[in-house]
Amino acid sequence: MGRRKAKKVIFILVEGPTDKECYQNLFDVIFDQSQIVFNINHCDITSDFNSTNINHQISNLVKQKIENERIFKAGDLLQIVLMSDTDGCFIDPSKIVEDLDCTKPVYESDCIRTSNCEMIQKRNEIKGQRLSKIASVPEVNVLRKPVPFMAVYHSCNLEHALFHKNNLTPEQKEEFAFKFTDQYEGRETDFIEDSREYLPDGCKAEYAESWRYIKIGTNSLKPGTNVFCLFQELQEYLTPKGLKVLESCIQKENSSI
Amino acid sequence: MPAEVRIKSIRMQNFKSVSNGKIDFNTHYEFGTTENAIDLYGVYGPNGSGKTAIIDACSVIKNIFRKGYLPEKASGFIKQNQLSSAVEIEFFLHVGNDVLLLNYFIEFSNQDLRREPIIVQEWLKRKEWDESKNKFSSWQTLERFKRSDLRGNDASESAFAVQYRRQIEGAVKSDPNRSWLFNPLTKSLLKEIKEYSKSSAKERRLIQLQFAVANLEEYAENQWLIINNEAYGEIPVLNILPMYLHHQGDEFGVHGSFPIDCSLSGSSKPTLPKKFEPAIQESIHQINIVLSQIIVGLTIELTPVSPSFGPNGEELVSFEPFAVRSGNRIPLMYESFGIKRIISILSALIAAVNNPFICLMIDEMDSGVFEYLLGEIISVLSETAKGQILFTAHNLHPLEKIRYKNIYFTTTLEDESFVHLKNVKTTNNLRDLYYRTLILSLDSDQYLNPFKEGKIRHAFRKAGRMNGTT
Numbered sequence: 001m002g003r004r005k006a007k008k009v010i011f012i013l014v015e016g017p018t019d020k021e022c023y024q025n026l027f028d029v030i031f032d033q034s035q036i037v038f039n040i041n042h043c044d045i046t047s048d049f050n051s052t053n054i055n056h057q058i059s060n061l062v063k064q065k066i067e068n069e070r071i072f073k074a075g076d077l078l079q080i081v082l083m084s085d086t087d088g089c090f091i092d093p094s095k096i097v098e099d100l101d102c103t104k105p106v107y108e109s110d111c112i113r114t115s116n117c118e119m120i121q122k123r124n125e126i127k128g129q130r131l132s133k134i135a136s137v138p139e140v141n142v143l144r145k146p147v148p149f150m151a152v153y154h155s156c157n158l159e160h161a162l163f164h165k166n167n168l169t170p171e172q173k174e175e176f177a178f179k180f181t182d183q184y185e186g187r188e189t190d191f192i193e194d195s196r197e198y199l200p201d202g203c204k205a206e207y208a209e210s211w212r213y214i215k216i217g218t219n220s221l222k223p224g225t226n227v228f229c230l231f232q233e234l235q236e237y238l239t240p241k242g243l244k245v246l247e248s249c250i251q252k253e254n255s256s257i
Numbered sequence: 258m259p260a261e262v263r264i265k266s267i268r269m270q271n272f273k274s275v276s277n278g279k280i281d282f283n284t285h286y287e288f289g290t291t292e293n294a295i296d297l298y299g300v301y302g303p304n305g306s307g308k309t310a311i312i313d314a315c316s317v318i319k320n321i322f323r324k325g326y327l328p329e330k331a332s333g334f335i336k337q338n339q340l341s342s343a344v345e346i347e348f349f350l351h352v353g354n355d356v357l358l359l360n361y362f363i364e365f366s367n368q369d370l371r372r373e374p375i376i377v378q379e380w381l382k383r384k385e386w387d388e389s390k391n392k393f394s395s396w397q398t399l400e401r402f403k404r405s406d407l408r409g410n411d412a413s414e415s416a417f418a419v420q421y422r423r424q425i426e427g428a429v430k431s432d433p434n435r436s437w438l439f440n441p442l443t444k445s446l447l448k449e450i451k452e453y454s455k456s457s458a459k460e461r462r463l464i465q466l467q468f469a470v471a472n473l474e475e476y477a478e479n480q481w482l483i484i485n486n487e488a489y490g491e492i493p494v495l496n497i498l499p500m501y502l503h504h505q506g507d508e509f510g511v512h513g514s515f516p517i518d519c520s521l522s523g524s525s526k527p528t529l530p531k532k533f534e535p536a537i538q539e540s541i542h543q544i545n546i547v548l549s550q551i552i553v554g555l556t557i558e559l560t561p562v563s564p565s566f567g568p569n570g571e572e573l574v575s576f577e578p579f580a581v582r583s584g585n586r587i588p589l590m591y592e593s594f595g596i597k598r599i600i601s602i603l604s605a606l607i608a609a610v611n612n613p614f615i616c617l618m619i620d621e622m623d624s625g626v627f628e629y630l631l632g633e634i635i636s637v638l639s640e641t642a643k644g645q646i647l648f649t650a651h652n653l654h655p656l657e658k659i660r661y662k663n664i665y666f667t668t669t670l671e672d673e674s675f676v677h678l679k680n681v682k683t684t685n686n687l688r689d690l691y692y693r694t695l696i697l698s699l700d701s702d703q704y705l706n707p708f709k710e711g712k713i714r715h716a717f718r719k720a721g722r723m724n725g726t727t
Contacts, residue, residue: 005700006697006698006699007696007697007698007699020711021711021714021715024709024710024711024714025709025715028709028712033707034699037696037697070689070692071689071692071693071696071697072693072697076697178715178718178719178722181711182715182719185715
């Protein structure tokens with residue numbers, strides 16, 4: 001028996017600037033703070049990773065943080081999560097439409113409009129491959145300790161998935177993140193229920209299924225996120241209140257089948 | 258022959274945010290030997306958790322020993338919703354072949370509707386080292402005073418003859434913040450006791466009391482240096498630099514805090530008798546020896562200015578301070594806050610390093626000091642300081658330089674406000690372990706009332722919107 005008198009760490013890698021702001025307060029309250037500590041860090045899927053050995057690269061990012069902060073050890077890790085925007089990366093190249101007025105790519109519900117189709121096509125190919133690989137990683141080895149891994153997507157990005165808004169400026173994103181945090185203040189566990197609704201239309205509440213679903217057709221352009229699967233996976237670490245909400249969601253799910 | 262004094266422990270109850278806290282000085286000092294005796298202690302903890310309480314408690318006791326009364330600010334030190342506050346300090350005293358332990362206790366309270374604090378209880382106890390039994394005798398009460406019991410029903414315990422008691426009673430009754438034991442009246446009465454025969458136990462105890470009081474007073478006056486932050490509030494505003502000088506010159510010793518006015522227009526600069534100037538300049542010379550090593554190439558100069566005469570015709574002088582670097586002389590006022598602070602405490606630090614009977618207490622020692630330099634200074638102190646040093650700080654780098662037994666952390670526990678970290682292995686880096694304890698330990702809320710990054714961020718934004726800044 002180890003004398004492990006320490007909380008466990010859930011290590012999250014996020015891409016966007018507002019992901020941390022939106023989720024940090026939610027997770028801190030939804031999960032049991034007497035057992036869990038969150039460590040949220042920024043990364044960039046396109047530059048921090050290349051297609052070979054994703055496992056190894058995620059492991060390196062975590063290892064670096066461990067070595068820099070010198071607070072937690074590999075043995076403290078309970079779960080590693082990567083949060084990423086789909087940006088429509090799984091759509092067919094034919095859905096990338098040329099529009100010379102678009103200085104930046106514009107995301108619509110069934111196509112991406114851009115002045116440089118070739119660049120977007122190339123980007124989608126790379127990102128699609130990487131996300132596919134990442135989604136299939138079940139665990140990551142950090143300093144020889146296997147840690148369960150999960151990839152959470154926001155389709156086609158966080159604002160679209162949570163607020164149904166697209167193509168926002170950085171100021172607008174910040175504004176939405178603030179309003180989002182404000183609206184859940186005091187009722188954070190409601191997000192568990194809401195996130196069940198935020199799964200893409202027609203998608204079952206199951207991790208592998210959620211990834212299979214997002215790769216179909218133009219689904220990666222439509223709003224949705226599978227963050228609900230994270231709550232399912234880590235349900236024993238939710239607060240009692242959070243657990244109750246989760247269980248009633250699952251009940252509803254089962255009764256509707 | 259003056260006694261050699263070292264503090265053994267400090268205990269406080271209901272003092273500021275501390276419910277019950279104790280700091281033990283290991284006092285490795287072996288009297289009469291030059292054995293390694295490092296009593297260096299750091300106190301760490303979140304803002305408002307009680308670090309400065311130790312320094313304030315000692316400040317109160319020092320004031321009592323030197324001046325005989327409780328300072329008015331003591332009423333503000335009583336913990337919220339508590340009736341009274343208490344401080345207890347134990348001292349080792351060594352004179353000739355005798356080693357004594359003294360226990361001084363004071364309990365004070367607020368008067369209803371009045372701002373002045375009143376002393377509720379006070380005592381001084383004594384223990385003597387018995388060479389033949391190789392242990393201390395049991396505690397003897399030299400004198401005890403209880404406000405509720407002014408007639409002294411413990412007459413058998415009290416060393417004071419009835420007549421003396423009545424005189425002190427009268428004095429203390431009218432000024433309830435006056436110490437019973439360190440009252441000037443008490444001290445002068447005790448001095449008279451020498452004339453009595455030493456045969457009776459009561460008289461013997463009076464002599465012991467007189468000896469203890471005289472030595473504690475001397476200790477508080479000349480050996481016990483407390484540097485808190487009150488004086489530093491003035492640096493940015495008035496440019497008064499408090500210099501803690503501690504030096505024994507040929508004719509005069511310089512002990513204590515001496516304000517140096519750095520401002521250029523010195524119309525009312527503090528003045529000193531000119532005869533002290535050589536001792537002060539010696540002090541400055543001593544400071545420069547160390548200063549030039551800490552901030553390479555920097556020394557300070559005090560230029561005497563504005564000679565004048567005092568009411569008794571004695572010559573007075575004032576000082577203009579300068580910083581000298583590579584031959585360039587600029588008024589000290591223009592140096593940075595950190596450098597001024599270092600200069601200010603250097604004389605006291607030099608004394609604490611070299612004199613085993615100095616006790617130096619510094620609040621927020623790291624304030625304005627470059628982290629790397631702080632670490633090097635702490636390293637030196639932890640290996641060479643002969644005196645006792647206690648400091649509070651926020652910078653955690655010193656945790657990487659001192660053993661865990663020399664660091665106290667504040668807690669939110671009711672009965673143990675100061676603790677050492679537990680389960681520390683020699684290979685542990687104490688700073689990392691402390692962080693880990695604060696963040697990951699299952700009982701982390703013993704050390705810290707947790708604050709959350711996400712909530713702080715949201716709070717900043719929210720407040721900004723109320724301000725109309727967005």
